[in-house]
Amino acid sequence: EVQLVESGGGLVQPGGSLRLSCTASGFAFISYEMNWVRQAPGKGLEWLSYISSSAGAIFYADSVKGRFTISRDNAKSSLFLQMNSLRAEDTALYYCARYSDYAEDALDLWGQGTLVTVSS
Amino acid sequence: QSVLTQPPSVSAAAGQKVTISCSGSSSNIGNNYVSWYQQLPGMAPKLLIYDNNKRPSGIPDRFSGSKSGTSATLGITGLQTGDEADYYCGTWDRSLSAVVFGGGTQLTVL
Numbered sequence: 001e002v003q004l005v006e007s008g009g010g011l012v013q014p015g016g017s018l019r020l021s022c023t024a025s026g027f028a029f030i031s032y033e034m035n036w037v038r039q040a041p042g043k044g045l046e047w048l049s050y051i052s053s054s055a056g057a058i059f060y061a062d063s064v065k066g067r068f069t070i071s072r073d074n075a076k077s078s079l080f081l082q083m084n085s086l087r088a089e090d091t092a093l094y095y096c097a098r099y100s101d102y103a104e105d106a107l108d109l110w111g112q113g114t115l116v117t118v119s120s
Numbered sequence: 121q122s123v124l125t126q127p128p129s130v131s132a133a134a135g136q137k138v139t140i141s142c143s144g145s146s147s148n149i150g151n152n153y154v155s156w157y158q159q160l161p162g163m164a165p166k167l168l169i170y171d172n173n174k175r176p177s178g179i180p181d182r183f184s185g186s187k188s189g190t191s192a193t194l195g196i197t198g199l200q201t202g203d204e205a206d207y208y209c210g211t212w213d214r215s216l217s218a219v220v221f222g223g224g225t226q227l228t229v230l
Contacts, residue, residue: 047219
């Protein structure tokens with residue numbers, strides 16, 4: 001089955017760190033560009049970061065630049081998001097999403113999300 | 121404050137048609153393809169429309185997309201209660217070097 005499964009979410013104190021993982025299966029992960037997108041409770045989608053298939057190109061949203069780091073391990077079909085200096089406003093459901101290889105700038109496969117709660 | 125502007129909510133009767141607008145600028149919609157996503161309650165988003173007006177396999181032709189200048193529109197005909205969801209437009213923004221989404225539109229089928 002073609003799918004993305006996120007993990008690593010949880011409760012963390014403000015100023016703390018967390019590392020999210022996204023494991024891909026059913027497709028050639030190495031060939032795909034990947035993204036992280038989050039959704040705060042009751043709010044809309046917010047794109048966070050992009051990484052190319054070889055990790056040669058990386059982009060971040062201004063809201064997380066300097067605090068979050070995206071990376072990938074193609075040998076393990078895994079995507080990561082290292083989150084440091086977490087704030088209350090980072091509380092959200094975090095999705096990994098695959099860039100389509102047949103469409104321009106379209107996210108054609110999403111995981112089910114992992115919940116991050118930043119609170120003391 | 122989202123880069124792309126969508127109406128917060130729309131509603132229409134079952135069986136009718138509804139359109140959802142998405143307004144941007146030359147740095148995003150004006151020079152890039154637009155995608156639309158459907159998020160059913162409690163679920164992850166799902167790609168509904170890509171490349172402005174194309175449907176992925178499995179998406180019924182009741183869903184359509186169009187783009188003109190710096191705006192895009194999602195159309196849904198033959199509304200069903202199962203279409204009640206949040207709908208988001210998205211594209212790449214060249215100035216921001218970022219994926220940008222609209223704020224989302226909640227569809228209610230009366």
